[in-house]
Amino acid sequence: MSTSTESGISEKDPLASVLEQRRDADQRIVEVEAATVKCVIFAIDDRLFAFPGGNVAEILPLTTIHFVPGCPSSLEGVINVRGDITSVIRLGDLLGCAHAPDSRRAAILLGQSRGTDDVPMRSGLRVDRVEDVLDIIEESIRPPTDTLPEQLRGLATGIFQHHGQAVIALDLERLFQDYRCALR
Amino acid sequence: MPESMDPLATDVSGIDLVRFGVGALTLAVERVKVRGMCKTQDPFAPSLATLLQIPQSAAAATPLGRLLEFDHPEGPHSLRVDEPVIHWRLPTSALRPLPPLLAARQSLACVRALAYIGHPPDDRLIIVLDAWQLPRLATAADHEDPPVLD
Incomplete structure (x- = not known):
């Protein structure tokens, strides 16, 4: 027969003792x-960028983009998204980054913003690949540099930072407004 | 000749269009703004592809052409387009305005609406033009010096 401690755990029952310690430890963990902020991280060539998740309605595989005459070269054409017709912008052209050659990893982000006068604006944005969709701790986001x-x-x-590489978070509302006003 | 569009056949309202090719593109204009059509063998006849500055890749040459006479406020425009030329009724439910950013950056006022027919991956984009907004054809007079007024 073994003796019992005040807590009722047998001194000769090491497993129960360890479990008791674990329970105590778990209770001491303070949830912070x-x-x-949810971000969609994507690449244009070898540079990483991100949009807020709320501004990306969908991530589509690269599909047939139909040319429309009269558009600037940065507006590649339109796609059929389940019956809706959406423009597709070459995002790299607006950011001053050359796109990588087409690959199976290329994608179209379906961007959406409130737009001016609360009229929603929507457009596809061609990217070279989508890296990740994840929650970023706001405190880890530093202000943009002057360089x-x-x-x-x-x-x-x-x-x-994402896996040791710098990611530049972008303002999609501003991007659409600038593009609409031909500032980009 | 009217072409059936089975998925949209129940739509009773529609718009009568004349549909035709320009290289790899499919364009259409309202039937009421087309005054006539004739065959052309003239490779130098003014073409809609040139007028709309459609890039060579999208405006690949085809052997057969038609001369369409479009109604225009400045007088009829006769422009070469590619066959087939089809009189066709598009259900209004298939007609879409230009997406907002495309509309904002569109340099051709004649590009008014879009429609997809068929189903992916075999769907086809129809670009609906307003014949009244077509750019004016450059004529020899445009290259002459303006008359000097006394």
């Missing part, structure tokens, strides 16, 4: 809720 290329100034809302 850090504010996060960013000119095309990115005013569009970049912050910079954060």
